[in-house]
Amino acid sequence: MDVSPKLVIGNWKMNGLRDQTVQLATAVAEGARSLPDDVKLVICPPFTQLERVSDILGKLGPDPKLQLGAQDCHTASSGAHTGEISADMLADVGVKYVLLGHSERRQNFGETDALIRCKVQAAEAAGLVPVVCIGETMAERQDGRAATVLASQIDGSLTDNFNGVLAYEPVWAIGSGVTPSRDELERTLFLLRGLLQSRLKMDDIRVPILYGGSVTPAQAPTILSIGVLGGVLVGSASLEAKSFLRIAEAASLRLSSQPLSGPYRS
Numbered sequence: 001m002d003v004s005p006k007l008v009i010g011n012w013k014m015n016g017l018r019d020q021t022v023q024l025a026t027a028v029a030e031g032a033r034s035l036p037d038d039v040k041l042v043i044c045p046p047f048t049q050l051e052r053v054s055d056i057l058g059k060l061g062p063d064p065k066l067q068l069g070a071q072d073c074h075t076a077s078s079g080a081h082t083g084e085i086s087a088d089m090l091a092d093v094g095v096k097y098v099l100l101g102h103s104e105r106r107q108n109f110g111e112t113d114a115l116i117r118c119k120v121q122a123a124e125a126a127g128l129v130p131v132v133c134i135g136e137t138m139a140e141r142q143d144g145r146a147a148t149v150l151a152s153q154i155d156g157s158l159t160d161n162f163n164g165v166l167a168y169e170p171v172w173a174i175g176s177g178v179t180p181s182r183d184e185l186e187r188t189l190f191l192l193r194g195l196l197q198s199r200l201k202m203d204d205i206r207v208p209i210l211y212g213g214s215v216t217p218a219q220a221p222t223i224l225s226i227g228v229l230g231g232v233l234v235g236s237a238s239l240e241a242k243s244f245l246r247i248a249e250a251a252s253l254r255l256s257s258q259p260l261s262g263p264y265r266s
């Protein structure tokens, strides 16, 4: 069984004014301290709050269990790209992870696999861990095209030496309250492992595969009981510290094998 720490990433999307951000980041940072080492948290606030959250995490002292992530970056390291943020700028404020190719960016901003691959290269060059998001739409799933879509997203958006994180987020599961069944998710994870093996030409794949889409504290224990799953990417439930920390507890083998207790249980 895979014993590397499970990764629990919170994607705050376009949420977070100052006061709310300070409250949420402080509560997550404080709660993260009592989590065992077999779980690692990343929070991804919007660009405007990155430095603030970096300061909050810094004031509490370094905690390798909780790191800072961003939601996107540009392909270039600097230059005439009005309104954009580079991977170097993210690294400069303490960011360690960056989400790339989220379906909301693919759908709403026309991001292609080729563009996402360039962003992955930029993130790698800046020393960030790219978290590449892939996933099929409901129509693609119903047409029986999910496997083909996932294969072409993996082929097109990863670099040849990709050493980041893959997040499987079926578009139909995002914000819908619907998740794949445990069996279906397990089958998809095996498919994704095979696709990664052939894309990266390696038998021993170290790329963690996360699941994202309507992950809640109620769903998390079932989803995270899949041994090959590397963790979860959480949207709306990451906007509440208590929910996010409960999901993190479910990711910990040590805590989830014990009766439910602890400060985040209601």
Ligand SMILES: O=C(CO)COP(=O)(O)O
Residues within 6 Å of the ligand: 011, 102, 169, 173, 174, 175, 176, 177, 212, 213, 214, 215, 233, 234, 235, 236, 237
């Ligand atoms: O898009 C997501 C994370 O990147 C998932 O969002 P929800 O958890 O709100 O469904």
